[in-house]
Amino acid sequence: MNGFTASGSGTRDTTDLALTDPLTGLGNHRRFFDKVDRLIRERADDPAPFAIGLLDLDGFKPINDLFGRKAGDFILQQVALRLGAAMDQNALVVRFGADEFAFLYPMVFSEEAVARKAQMLIEILSAPYDVGERTARLSASVGCSLFFSGDETTEVLVNKAETALYHAKRNGRGGVVVYTREMEEAAKRVTRIEQALRRAVSAGEVEPHFQPIVDLKTRRTIGFEALARWYDRDLGHVSPATFIPIAEERGIIGPLAQLVLRKATEAARNWPQDMFLSFNLSPSQLVDQNTGLQILSILSRTGFDPRRLEIEITETGLMTDPASAEKIVEDLRRVGIRVSLDDFGTGQSSLGRLREFHFDKLKIDRAFVSSIMDDKPSEHIIRAILAMCEGLGMDVVAEGIEDERQADRLNQFGCGGGQGYYFGKPANAEATLGYLRESMRGAQRMRVA
Numbered sequence: 423m424n425g426f427t428a429s430g431s432g433t434r435d436t437t438d439l440a441l442t443d444p445l446t447g448l449g450n451h452r453r454f455f456d457k458v459d460r461l462i463r464e465r466a467d468d469p470a471p472f473a474i475g476l477l478d479l480d481g482f483k484p485i486n487d488l489f490g491r492k493a494g495d496f497i498l499q500q501v502a503l504r505l506g507a508a509m510d511q512n513a514l515v516v517r518f519g520a521d522e523f524a525f526l527y528p529m530v531f532s533e534e535a536v537a538r539k540a541q542m543l544i545e546i547l548s549a550p551y552d553v554g555e556r557t558a559r560l561s562a563s564v565g566c567s568l569f570f571s572g573d574e575t576t577e578v579l580v581n582k583a584e585t586a587l588y589h590a591k592r593n594g595r596g597g598v599v600v601y602t603r604e605m606e607e608a609a610k611r612v613t614r615i616e617q618a619l620r621r622a623v624s625a626g627e628v629e630p631h632f633q634p635i636v637d638l639k640t641r642r643t644i645g646f647e648a649l650a651r652w653y654d655r656d657l658g659h660v661s662p663a664t665f666i667p668i669a670e671e672r673g674i675i676g677p678l679a680q681l682v683l684r685k686a687t688e689a690a691r692n693w694p695q696d697m698f699l700s701f702n703l704s705p706s707q708l709v710d711q712n713t714g715l716q717i718l719s720i721l722s723r724t725g726f727d728p729r730r731l732e733i734e735i736t737e738t739g740l741m742t743d744p745a746s747a748e749k750i751v752e753d754l755r756r757v758g759i760r761v762s763l764d765d766f767g768t769g770q771s772s773l774g775r776l777r778e779f780h781f782d783k784l785k786i787d788r789a790f791v792s793s794i795m796d797d798k799p800s801e802h803i804i805r806a807i808l809a810m811c812e813g814l815g816m817d818v819v820a821e822g823i824e825d826e827r828q829a830d831r832l833n834q835f836g837c838g839g840g841q842g843y844y845f846g847k848p849a850n851a852e853a854t855l856g857y858l859r860e861s862m863r864g865a866q867r868m869r870v871a
């Protein structure tokens with residue numbers, strides 16, 4: 423039996439109905455759980471593994487919107503028919519959710535084998551669907567997991583398949599991912615970091631460090647970029663490249679950013695008044711309409727002049743929801759906050775975006791700067807970016823300058839600003855104040871001489 427029953431066939435008792443999806447005639451998630459529970463009990467004394475999978479239709483919602491709900495239902499029925507027909511003996515397929523299906527392969531024993539089966543299902547679903555006069559195409563992503571030991575419950579198995587499905591979707595459409603131990607380790611590590619980070623944020627333990635940004639002609643420091651630093655007793659130093667994406671994904675970025683901005687503006691308040699503070703905003707903050715208000719309320723509480731603040735955003739940050747990002751940026755710009763485009767050259771680098779969006783400054787990514795001395799294409803790209811910025815009236819900062827030759831070359835090309843280990847590594851508030859005092863004394867000595 424393959425679990426597939428054509429809709430409208432014969433009489434069914436009430437238990438059967440409770441386990442059936444009325445639209446497609448397939449079993450529903452309850453049937454799936456029942457069946458897997460039973461199989462786990464059967465395999466208690468039998469070491470043979472089995473496989474399950476979750477299949478999610480990519481882009482079903484737009485099809486529903488485009489062709490209408492009736493057509494959407496019809497496509498789901500077609501999908502169910504194709505999946506049902508593709509199941510071999512003993513296998514089960516059910517409709518698990520709106521556009522999600524689940525399958526169970528009791529006789530599949532390896533990761534490779536279930537991946538092959540899943541790939542076949544994706545191919546079967548990719549053939550066009552007739553919708554009246556028109557045709558529609560669909561792709562699907564699948565996450566699978568294998569049952570190996572009696573310690574696992576149906577719920578654990580389904581959670582693993584969900585994690586795998588999440589990875590499959592993140593890799594792009596139309597792929598299969600089988601849950602692995604490494605994924606489990608990675609997931610556990612992310613959860614550990616998430617928990618430690620939540621605690622650290624509420625205890626106020628994430629600190630801003632400050633990296634100088636200089637005028638390449640005079641070599642005078644004109645401002646600092648705030649960079650989040652976190653030390654955890656058990657995990658040690660965790661890089662922002664690791665914890666910022668986790669904070670984003672797990673919804674901690676709001677409170678984290680507020681904490682770091684508050685501390686950074688408290689420190690920068692005491693710097694010379696002509697020095698700016700640059701602060702990074704994450705993509706998800708540009709989707710959240712509270713971001714603008716939160717920043718303004720921190721500035722007013724710490725008494726930091728908004729005209730001394732710059733925010734750095736990346737192209738990825740603009741892409742998710744350009745209209746929302748634009749509104750937030752408008753609100754910030756209205757009070758005098760300037761906006762930089764960070765890491766230019768690594769993302770989509772859409773020139774169209776530079777026309778639609780007004781940036782005050784552009785930061786050239788380290789990747790170009792590091793190869794400027796021995797790579798002609800990098801040199802040409804940097805010169806082209808500089809010419810473009812001049813035309814658009816944008817300031818430019820080159821990131822990741824590590825030696826004098828790079829600094830000198832960039833200055834010759836007419837790049838106004840520079841940042842990198844050569845001028846200073848990120849340092850804490852106290853060390854930064856020391857650095858500023860030292861450079862002011864230096865300037866005074868120069869004036870006296």
Ligand code: C2E
Nearest residue numbers: 649650662663666682702703704822823824841842843844
């Ligand atoms: P970013 O905004 O592009 O920051 C520049 C990164 O390059 C920093 O890494 C900095 O330490 C590093 N860097 C600067 N000069 C040099 C150099 O000469 N050589 C090399 N090899 N590296 C250099 P960091 O501090 O690890 O930060 C990584 C990224 O994490 C940042 O990239 C930024 O996107 C994100 N980030 C850091 N702090 C925050 C924060 O408070 N909020 C948000 N949303 N993102 C943050």
Ligand code: MG
Nearest residue numbers: 647702734764
């Ligand atoms: Mg930055």
Ligand code: MG
Nearest residue numbers: 764765785821
């Ligand atoms: Mg950058």
